[in-house]
Amino acid sequence: MTDTLNMTRPGALKGSDTDIYDLTIIGGGPTGLYGAFYAGLRQMKIKIIDSLGQLGGQLSALYPEKYIYDVGGFPRILAKDLVQKFSDQALQYAPEICLEEKVQTLERNGSGTITLTTDKAVHKTRTVLIAAGVGAFLPRKMDVARIDDLVSKGIQYFVTDLSALTNRRVVIVGGGDSAFDWALALSDKAQSVLQIHRSDRFRAHEDTVSKVMASSVEVRCFYELKAVHGEDHLEAVTVFDNRSGEEQVIECDNLLLNIGFLTNLGPIKEWGLEILKNAIQVDSTMQTNIPGVYAAGDICTYHGKLKLIATGVGEAGTAANFAKTFIDPASKAFPGHSSERDGT
Ligand SMILES: Cc1cc2nc3c(=O)[nH]c(=O)nc-3n(C[C@H](O)[C@H](O)[C@H](O)COP(=O)(O)OP(=O)(O)OC[C@H]3O[C@@H](n4cnc5c(N)ncnc54)[C@H](O)[C@@H]3O)c2cc1C
CATH class of the missing domain: 3.50.50.60 (FAD/NAD(P)-binding domain)
Known part of the structure; x- marks a missing residue:
C-alpha cells in the first residue's frame, strides 16, 4: 500500500x-x-x-x-x-x-x-x-484567559495522536459529536476523563452519548470552563456550575476544547x-x-x-x-x- x-x-x-x-x-x-x-x-x-x-x-x-x-x-x-x-x-x-x-x-x-x-x-x-x-x-475559540499560552502545552483543539493522551487526566469541553467521540475513544485509554457541557442538551449521536454515559467518563452538565492553570504546561482547570456558580479546581494533564468550528x-x-x-x-x-x-x-x-x-x-x-x-x-x-x- x-x-x-x-x-x-x-x-x-x-x-x-x-x-x-x-x-x-x-x-x-x-x-x-x-x-x-x-x-x-x-x-x-x-x-x-x-x-x-x-x-x-x-x-x-x-x-x-x-x-x-x-x-x-x-x-x-x-x-x-x-x-x-x-x-x-x-x-x-x-x-x-x-x-x-x-x-x-x-x-x-x-x-x-x-x-x-x-x-x-x-x-x-x-x-x-x-x-x-x-x-x-478554524476551531471555535473560548474566551478564557491564558488558553492561547497553553495551546500545545496540554490544551488542544485537535487530536492527531491519541497515544499522547494514554494514561493522562483529560478534561473535555463540549456536547457535540467531537466531544463525545473523543470521550468515548479515551474512556479506556486515559487515566480519567471528565467531560463538561454548558447545558443538558447534546448535539451528538444518541448511541455515542449512551456509550459515554455507560463508560468510565464523568459527564457534568451545566458546567463551564472558568480558568486554566499552569506555567510551562497545563496543571489544572477551574470549572463552575452555571446554575449555582459553585467553582471547583480540577487537576489535569490535558484539556480538549471541542466547541465547534x-x-x-x-x-x-x-x-x-x-x-x-x-x-x-x-x-x-x-x-x-x-x-x-x-x-x-x-x-x-x-x-x-x-x-x-x-x-x-x-x-x-x-x-x-x-x-x-x-x-x-x-x-x-x-x-x-x-x-x-x-x-x-
Ligand atoms: C471532529 C469531526 C468528526 C466527524 N465525524 C464524522 C463521522 O463520524 N461520520 C461522518 O460521516 N462525518 C463526520 N464528520 C464530518 C465529515 O468529516 C465531513 O462530512 C467530510 O469530511 C466532508 O468531506 P468533503 O470531502 O466534502 O470535505 P472535507 O473533508 O472538508 O475536504 C475538503 C477539502 O477541500 C480543500 N479545500 C477547501 N477550499 C479549497 C480551495 N479553495 N482550494 C483548494 N482546496 C480547498 C480543503 O483543504 C479540504 O482538504 C466529522 C467532522 C468533524 C469535524
Missing part, C-alpha cells in the same frame, strides 16, 4: 499547466477522492487540487485518530485508515494531484473550458467538481455560484448554476442535505457521471455496474 496521505507529485506544484483536464476536483477530502475514483472509472482525465499538504480533508486534518462508525461497509474504522482506502481507490486511475495549492478563481471561458487560478498555477479543465468541504475551517468559503463566494447559508446550491445532478461546474459533499446544499461522509460520496459519484455526460452528451449518466468492467 502506498503512503498516499502525504503524497505529492513532483512538478505538480510549479508553473502553469496548459493541459486541459476532463474533470478538475477542488478538494481532496473523501468526497473529492471518491469523485476522482468514479471519474477514473469513466475514463476521464482527472486532477485534484487541495490547499492542504495531504489528502483526506477534515479526516486527516482534524480527526485522523478518531473512529468513524457510520460509513457503509465498515462497522468502525479509524479516519486515517478510511482516508488510506479512499486514496487507494482513487489513485488507481492516476489522477494528477496538486497539494498545497488554494484555488482562488474559477472562470468559464468562451471556448467552453474553465480556468482555475491557484496561488501557484493556472489549470484548464472541461468540468469542475467543487468538493471543498466547509472551506477554510468556524467556517469560511473564502474565494469560492466570488465565483458567481448560487450560495445559500455558506453552501453551494446544486440540482439533482449535483450541477451548480454554472454549466459544467458541479459541487458535492459538505460544500453543497439542496433540500434534505446531510453533511456526512456517506452522502458526500454518493453525491460525488452522481457529479462525476453527469460531468461525463456534459463532456460527451452521447454517453450515459448511469455507468452500469463497476463489476462489469472485468466482464464479471
